[in-house]
Amino acid sequence: MTLPLDALYRDIILDHYRSPRGRGAMDSPDTTCRGSNPSCGDELILALKIRDDKIQQAQITTTGCAISIASSSMLAEIIEGKTLDEAIELGETIRGMMRNEGEPDELELGDLDALKGVRNFPVRVKCALLAWVALFGAIKDYREGNTRGAVSITTE
Amino acid sequence: MQGATAAAGAAANTSQGLDVAKLRADFPILLRTINGHPLVYFDSAASSQKPTHVIQTLTDYYERHHANVHRGMHTLAAEATDMYEAVRRKAARFIGGVDPSTVIFTRNATEAINLVAYSWGEQNISAGDEILISVMEHHANIVPWVRLCEKTGATLKTIPLDENYGLDLSDIDTLINKNTKLVALTRMSNALGTINNLAPIFKKAHAVGAVTLVDAAQSAPHMPTDVQELDCDFLALSGHKALGPTGAGILYGKAELLDNMPPFLGGGEMIELVTFEKVTYNHVPHKFEAGTPAIADVVGFGAALDYLMELGMENIREHEKEITAYALDKLSQFEWLKIYGPADVDKRGAAVSFTVEGAHPHDIAQYLDSYGFAVRAGHHCAQPLMKALGVTATTRASFYIYNTLSEVDSMCEALAEARDFFKV
Structure with missing residues (x-):
């Protein structure tokens, strides 16, 4: 029989999970945000280097599940070179997609399209959104001049 | 993966005091299938299932x-x-x-x-x-x-x-x-x-x-x-x-x-x-x-x-000691699995927490669910304990009166598969 797991753990997701991009802490980041998922205890730290309003580099530290690692790996890969506005717009698209509020085009999403399968597993949607929520927190903190010290945000 | 009949059959010789095969018939939910597999309910520490009498x-x-x-x-x-x-x-x-x-x-x-x-x-x-x-x-x-x-x-x-x-x-x-x-x-x-x-x-x-x-x-x-x-x-x-x-x-x-x-x-x-x-x-x-x-x-x-x-609380305790001892023995044979809890069944109950090397507890629970096993993964509302153990989460299989040794066997098979699936 076809395992429902196949829809969740698509090959692209397992690939990102096994060789995640942008892994590890960053030296002197321009902004960071700690994202946490209170219902399961998972945490992730997203660090960004920003030049001229563009994201140069994203690094992630986490011990999360396969979905959370894959989603954060895809984030690190896709947001490099994007302006802060573009990054937020993409994040909103992903959040809308995961909440079944929109159906973005496959081509536009690239690897991120594989996250659509997570929608069939509602308890895992938070895992997929953790890195993106941290992205919102990190950019907000950067725009406010990093005035609040260590920024934390949750998926609740 | 086993069927309900196999589970019930194996149950007959699992306990001195409890007739597990007979009492399983009192729990209508055990007839459910989950993702095409018979439900194996290993989450009684969170909430037990209910007999027809209740x-x-x-x-x-x-x-x-x-x-x-x-x-x-x-x-x-x-x-x-x-x-x-x-x-x-x-x-x-x-x-x-x-x-x-x-x-x-x-x-x-x-x-x-x-x-x-x-x-x-x-x-x-x-x-x-x-x-x-x-x-x-x-x-x-x-x-x-x-x-x-x-x-x-x-x-x-x-x-x-x-x-x-x-x-x-x-x-x-x-x-x-x-x-x-x-x-x-x-x-x-x-x-x-x-x-x-x-x-x-x-x-x-x-x-x-x-x-x-x-x-x-x-x-x-x-x-x-x-x-x-x-x-x-x-x-x-x-x-x-x-x-x-x-x-x-x-x-x-x-x-x-x-x-x-x-x-x-x-x-x-x-x-x-x-x-x-x-x-x-x-x-x-x-x-x-x-x-x-x-x-x-x-x-x-x-x-x-x-x-x-x-049923008698002493009989329930004896049944759970037997199934827990069996599970601890089987699980400890996996060198990639770590059990968090006492090894001596006289000093412990039937909730068995573990982690699988290289795989997150959520992913393990998700994999097991696809085969009909209901287990818990997360911090178990015990975050300070998780911190003391140095983990953010574990997977927990918890047993009760209606669980059998053959259900434990089949979970161990599924765990070995899950390990291969998520291995980095």
């Missing part, structure tokens, strides 16, 4: 007997009151034979502990006092005390873990001192399975005049409970983990403590006389049961207690 009792109550309790003059009101109060006597027997008026119905163990924190706590705890709990407590036995400490200026102290996942009592004579006003401990850890020997600790607590509370949410469904033997002043348990419906639990308290405690919630039922200037309160237990209680759920909880007492 489900039928709920239906029968609503179809034939329902009315509000304690206040009506009519026949149904009297029937409902009798049924509700009969469960109080039953619960009093279940926890070792106490005066039924010392048994208060709550929604669950969480509400029972909160009742103590708000009512007894706010009257008896002040700045400079100490409350002692342990690192292995469920949030239900942490958060109410943190809040009480915040409000009063008291200090929360914790008993650490020892290397065998038990309580490290090497500093107990410092931890329990003249400032200690309350010692509140779990009898069985929901995340580690550890059974704590509470009586010696409580003896020290009483020697300094402290009050003692047992969180029996995990232990009460799985082993005999005797509040005299435990030497406790309060005991909290949830019915829904013990075959009962959700929404019914109990708080036991010593009469002299309950008598002197102010009410928790105000409203109907808990009063003696009300004017706009002054209210005098009903006696215990009614003083603590404001408003219409969960009558049907309490009545259903009574049916669950009948079922458990008929």
Whole structure:
């Protein structure tokens, strides 16, 4: 029989999970945000280097599940070179997609399209959104001049 | 993966006291399939499944007997009151034979502990006092005390873990001192399975005049409970983990403590006389049961207690020791799997927490679910414990009366597959 797991753990997701991009802490980041998922205890730290309003580099530290690692790996890969506005717009698209509020085009999403399968597993949607929520927190903190010290945000 | 018949067949020889194959037929939900596989329910530490006897009792109550309790003059009101109060006597027997008026119905163990924190706590705890709990407590036995400490200026102290996942009592004579006003401990850890020997600790607590509370949410469904033997002043348990419906639990308290405690919630039922200037309160237990209680759920909880007492709590404990020993043996053969909890089944219950090297507990639980296994993954409402263990989460398989050795076998097969699937 076809395992429902196949829809969740698509090959692209397992690939990102096994060789995640942008892994590890960053030296002197321009902004960071700690994202946490209170219902399961998972945490992730997203660090960004920003030049001229563009994201140069994203690094992630986490011990999360396969979905959370894959989603954060895809984030690190896709947001490099994007302006802060573009990054937020993409994040909103992903959040809308995961909440079944929109159906973005496959081509536009690239690897991120594989996250659509997570929608069939509602308890895992938070895992997929953790890195993106941290992205919102990190950019907000950067725009406010990093005035609040260590920024934390949750998926609740 | 096995089928329900295989599971039932193997069950016949698993236990001295329980006829597991026969009692499985009492649990309609065990006929369910999940993702095309027979349900294997290994999440009873979170909430147990319900036998037909309990489900039928709920239906029968609503179809034939329902009315509000304690206040009506009519026949149904009297029937409902009798049924509700009969469960109080039953619960009093279940926890070792106490005066039924010392048994208060709550929604669950969480509400029972909160009742103590708000009512007894706010009257008896002040700045400079100490409350002692342990690192292995469920949030239900942490958060109410943190809040009480915040409000009063008291200090929360914790008993650490020892290397065998038990309580490290090497500093107990410092931890329990003249400032200690309350010692509140779990009898069985929901995340580690550890059974704590509470009586010696409580003896020290009483020697300094402290009050003692047992969180029996995990232990009460799985082993005999005797509040005299435990030497406790309060005991909290949830019915829904013990075959009962959700929404019914109990708080036991010593009469002299309950008598002197102010009410928790105000409203109907808990009063003696009300004017706009002054209210005098009903006696215990009614003083603590404001408003219409969960009558049907309490009545259903009574049916669950009948079922458990008929099986015999000693027999249940023996069955669980056998299945837990079997599971620990099988799981410890996987060199990539780490078990968090005592190895000795005499010192532990049937909740087995583990992690799989290279795979997150969520992913393991998700994989097992695709084969019909219901296990828990996460922090098990015990974040300080997870921190002490150095993990953010574990996967937990917890067993109960209806689980079989062959179900454990098939979970181990699925775990080996999951390991391969997620291996980095």
